[in-house]
Amino acid sequence: MPDDRAAQIAPIPVRPGEGRLANAPANHPPLAKARIGILLANLGTPDHYDYWSMRRYLNEFLSDRRVIDYPAWKWQPLLQLIILTKRPFTSGANYKLIWNEEKDESPLMTITKDQTAKIAQAAAERFGSDVMVDFCMRYGNPSTQSRVRAMVAAGCEKILFLPLYPQYAGATSATANDEFFRALTKEKRQPAVRTVAEYFDHPLYIDALAQSVERAYAALDSRPDVLVASYHGMPKRYLMEGDPYHCQCAKTTRLLRERLGWAKDDIDMSFQSVFGREEWLRPYTVEHVAELARQGKTNIAVIAPAFSADCIETLEEINGEIRHAFEEAGGKQFTYIPCLNDEDAHIAALMAVIEANLAGWIG
Template sequence: MFDATRPTHAPADHPKVKMGRVGILIANLGTPDDFGYWPMRRYLNEFLSDKRVIDYPAWKWQPILQGIILTKRPFSSGEAYKSIWNHDKGESPLMTITKDQTIKLREAMQARYGDRVMVDFCMRYGNPSTNSKVRQMVAEGCDRILFFPLYPHYAGATSATANDQFFRALMKETWQPASRTVPAYFDEPAYIDALAGSVERAYAAMKTKPDVLVCSYHGMPERYLQQGDPYHCQCIKTSRLLKERLGWSDDQLVSTFQSRFGPEEWLKPYTVDHVADLARAGNKNIAVIAPAFSADCIETLEEINEEIRESFEEAGGEAFTYIPCLNDDDSHIAALGKVIEDNLRGWLD
């Protein structure tokens, strides 16, 4: 372990400090502490008050949020979370999976770099907070921090807001560590290979192969794309690379977008509508994968596996298979490790 030492050439009465380590801080979206009304309300308030997520003027949005949405939505969202909750551990699946990912990444990084690195995780919304983990890393002697938002595709409402929170945490430090943020890894070959491997394993276990693989990405307002957000283009490239890696034709894989919110037009086609269209067109057997999510969460376990499945089946679909996120699969951990190592160059070689 790194013990506190007196800086080189410092006077004898200089206090000892810990320094010389590199922090690797991975970040995910976040999760409520519980599915009850007040924990859900706190979480949704923090999430939906983020200007990166909802960019309407506060004078217009906050009365709607505080007076209408946060009065009702905690109940419906709480029921959705309750249906997927890890009751044994008292936490959401996203929390469980992120902890498992962190443990495996810590083992991999320490096997390569020893105790020169400290690996931990934080959440953009909820706990553990970004502030608390940055403070802990600095206290443990990390004078350099690699901040890694676990989003394969860059979006203002995901990667950027996570980085914003990291920068705000740095503002509170008297002696700021040097810092780097990890860019999107949507076309990283190891990530594409891991996605392809998950599809190949799922298909190998089926008696009848699906007619279509639906790559369902989290949606965003079309307006954000027009403002220069690269998310849509990066999603489409991931789908193309996955299709090429699998050696498939164009009609075997489609890209769609889920999780609409509010009255605006969002990126299309909408997953919930498109799977119904596929069923009506005679595609009775489909599989759905969610490449934009690094870990299964409410949007995959509840929205895809319940709401979107129901839309497909009500339109005449017969076989619906959800292919889980990469989670803590060894191929995923190896891909994330490769991204981390690439971004540590010059700090740790």
């Protein structure tokens, strides 16, 4: 399957004689007009939910030393001989449950395309035609390298790289940046680049989260006993080694609560997607929601503020495994509040972040 099958914004064609070298000889290679690129980056998605597509995707993901930092001699035999023999079947079955069959792609791909299209439109209205917007995935397609290559070929002499992770983590933001920098090593004429830092405390992002909660609560017959802010987990060891993710998740939860004007007991924080035997950040969402039900809090809502788009971890894990654990423990009403996806308030927040990071590059 072509690497750039999911590209939303086609590279702007190079037109001979368009470049800045007005006095260049006639046989000089054609140049594109100088542009600025805005490259969005998300985690990634398999091309399909069949065994081999899943195996390729999981191999790339689980071989990333930012994700699993065990020594290769210890981890790779386990990964290649055991995990990648079995897990593609179970993961593929989970993806099949949520797959966008009409477009033959995962929901993450569909949503990321929609986000990119809206940001491209907003950027064109605000900055004009000299700004190009595209997206890439850290794992799977379209690859970071293919999109960097397309932007450079289209004349982007400056690229703003935006990992779509509100909170920073080594296993998300840092590995996306790593792959971006690796892609730059392939370019003879490297563009000037900037990477966008975490934006979890941006007022417009917090406001967009709050609006999504307010809309969801307004549609319910009864107010939930508690809102659980469920974040993707990580080994506790990473926190001890200096990763700021846990602290930024806690601050996100606090800022959301303050924006909503709620009491402390109205919202709490937990972590999902635990993998392996090592202790991860606690409490674990799947255990936490069951405990809430046993405590008599049988009406809860769950939101996932670390995800910019709904994906397997939200649509299948939260709405499947986590919901089931809550109901098995006696829970009655479980409400999942979708990610911000391509909501207008989310796009406005991302555009504010983009505009701030373009300062000095564009008027």
